[in-house]
Amino acid sequence: MKNKSLDEPSPVKGIKSWAEDDRPREKLLAKSKKALTDAELLAIIIGSGSANESAVDLSKRILGSVSNNLSELSKLSVNDLLRFKGIGYAKAINIVAALELGRRRRHSEGLQRKSISSSREAYELMHPLIGDISYEEFWIITMNRGNMVKRTLCISEGGVAGTVADPKKIFKLALEDNASSIILCHNHPSGLIKPSENDIRITKKCKESGVFLDLPVLDHLIIGNDGYFSFADEGLL
DSSP states (O other): OOOOOTTSOOOOOOGGGSOGGGSHHHHHHHSOGGGSOHHHHHHHHHOOOBTTBOHHHHHHHHHHTTTTOHHHHTTOOHHHHTTSTTOOHHHHHHHHHHHHHHHHHHHHHHHTOSOOOSHHHHHHHHHHHHTTOSSOEEEEEEEOTTOOEEEEEEEEEOOSSOOOOOHHHHHHHHHHTTOSEEEEEEEOTTSOOOOOHHHHHHHHHHHHHHHHHTOOEEEEEEEOSSOEEETTTTTOO
16 A cells, blocks of 8 residues: 655545534534634635635635735735635635625714714724725715714725816715715825825815805815824814
8 A cells, every 4th residue: 555645735624523612603603703713704704615724724824815904805806815725706705795794884883973073983984985995986975064974975986096086076966965064085095194285186176165165175084094184183174
């Protein structure tokens, strides 16, 4: 009988061979969702590994590629995930869909806030929408006279370097929404939140238009991965 080479990897024991308390699904049922690690939760979404790697180990490898940062994980596209051995289209789509649901949930929770009274509250509302995407988007928050949020509206989508914000479209949508005031908002995919000359220019132009239309611009937020810049807080509005 041919002896197995010492260099030949042994097949990994599947999750079903683990102790029941160590299996992600059983662990979630027996304990709680909070008892699971990020890798174990991701393994449930993935469903299965391969002959040489369990779903948990595959999840750890994927998370390790983004320094275990869930915000960075949510930026991965289906094609990005397909680069990992053991991930096919079905698993990649499951991961992207699950992360998108989480993003929408965070935004829905923000919309339940009765009013916005600070830049921090506006940031917490908008960060789930644009804080972790890899291209620029320009949005407005429309509000009534009590600063209660009416809607969040996307004005434009751009590339990594920038997007176009047309004041005519901004105020057209705000007026159609019967807004009493608005907050401008866009993201910087680079994570750098210092305003550009174009950011300053569009803010000034919108402020002047808002005064003329009696529809004031209360703030303009630039959102990065983990922070934001407020024109109002910095005295630039």
